[in-house]
Amino acid sequence: xxxxxxxxxxxxxxxxxxxxxxxxxxxxxxxxxxxxxxxxxxxxxxxxxxxxxxxxxxxxxxxxxxxxxxxxxxxxxxxxxxxxxxxxxxxxxxxxxxxxxxxxxxxxxxxxxxxxxxxxxxxxxxxxxxxxxxxxxxxxxxxxxxxxxxxxxxxxxxxxxxxxxxxxxxxxxxxxxxxxxxxxxxxxxxxxxxxxxxxxxxxxxxxxxxxxxxxxxxxxxxxxxxxxxxxxxxxxxxxxxxxxxxxxxxxxxxxxxxxxxxxxxxxxxxxxxxxxxxxxxxxxxxxxxxxxxxxxxxxxxxxxxxxxxxxxxxxxxxxxxxxxxxxxxxxxx
Ligand code: DP6
Numbered sequence: 001x002x003x004x005x006x007x008x009x010x011x012x013x014x015x016x017x018x019x020x021x022x023x024x025x026x027x028x029x030x031x032x033x034x035x036x037x038x039x040x041x042x043x044x045x046x047x048x049x050x051x052x053x054x055x056x057x058x059x060x061x062x063x064x065x066x067x068x069x070x071x072x073x074x075x076x077x078x079x080x081x082x083x084x085x086x087x088x089x090x091x092x093x094x095x096x097x098x099x100x101x102x103x104x105x106x107x108x109x110x111x112x113x114x115x116x117x118x119x120x121x122x123x124x125x126x127x128x129x130x131x132x133x134x135x136x137x138x139x140x141x142x143x144x145x146x147x148x149x150x151x152x153x154x155x156x157x158x159x160x161x162x163x164x165x166x167x168x169x170x171x172x173x174x175x176x177x178x179x180x181x182x183x184x185x186x187x188x189x190x191x192x193x194x195x196x197x198x199x200x201x202x203x204x205x206x207x208x209x210x211x212x213x214x215x216x217x218x219x220x221x222x223x224x225x226x227x228x229x230x231x232x233x234x235x236x237x238x239x240x241x242x243x244x245x246x247x248x249x250x251x252x253x254x255x256x257x258x259x260x261x262x263x264x265x266x267x268x269x270x271x272x273x274x275x276x277x278x279x280x281x282x283x284x285x286x287x288x289x290x291x292x293x294x295x296x297x298x299x300x301x302x303x304x305x306x307x308x309x310x311x312x313x314x315x316x317x318x319x320x321x322x323x324x325x326x327x328x329x330x331x332x333x
Pocket of ligand 1: 011012014015016017025031107138139140141142194195196198283284285
């Protein structure tokens with residue numbers, strides 16, 4: 001009846017941006033990410049026959065109705081609809097080891113941990129493929145946090161809910177010599193949710209070329225991973241991020257996640273690279289510049305990002321594990 005799970009954030013090197021089937025949350029493009037060892041969410045789910053409603057606490061505080069609604073819908077999806085009296089209501093407690101208001105991706109680690117905890121608490125058997133299909137329906141990127149290391153999320157077939165799932169390309173131990181340096185540009189919540197930014201991006205004249213060019217980026221990234229070729233993987237990552245933002249910027253109205261420190265971060269990373277430091281830029285649906293680099297160079301890259309005006313702090317992340325169940329205890333109140 002209760003379970004505790006942990007999952008980590010992931011950062012896409014080849015971006016997911018756009019939906020093939022919005023109702024089933026099937027992605028329009030394949031994506032490839034690195035699950036990181038920083039940015040962890042722990043979530044407990046306790047089904048309780050005496051409850052008359054679901055309850056959600058994030059970092060010990062009652063969550064807002066919108067977040068609770070999203071979690072309730074996910075519990076319905078995972079174990080059946082409460083409205084149809086098919087499941088008990090639950091108390092869900094989630095804690096992050098990073099500030100949730102920080103505009104850092106928290107939906108991936110949150111929905112991966114929630115999916116695993118809810119499936120276990122409901123006593124259901126599952127495997128990573130099924131867990132990723134469930135997590136994907138709540139948030140596409142959450143499917144990838146079910147697995148550790150380098151993870152691929154495929155495009156599915158419209159109308160088929162289980163047609164898009166995550167697969168591991170290389171575990172965290174198979175290519176440990178990767179680092180992602182995150183420059184925190186703002187502690188404010190992001191202004192345009194990814195889902196809204198993606199929907200808006202369909203109006204971009206670059207949307208069709210964006211979706212049609214993504215499979216070639218995946219092929220190059222897979223090849224780079226097979227050869228453990230950091231410069232080749234970095235080049236694909238930087239291009240994919242810039243193309244995603246180009247697509248979003250050209251929407252009508254334009255979707256602008258880039259801020260001054262984001263663009264200056266890009267230039268700082270390229271300047272380092274011109275000096276021979278292996279570092280490549282990426283950026284998600286927010287203002288934080290991120291760099292893919294090697295363990296030897298991570299501290300130097302972090303120092304360079306920290307010097308960019310507007311960057312408040314940096315995080316160095318290594319490849320991390322997939323979602324896992326912890327010993328049945330609840331997240332402390
Ligand atoms: C820019 O997974 O948050 O981080 O499926 O609508 O919940 P929804 O979107 P979400 O989008 C992530 C977008 C991205 C790129 C990526 O992680 O691949």
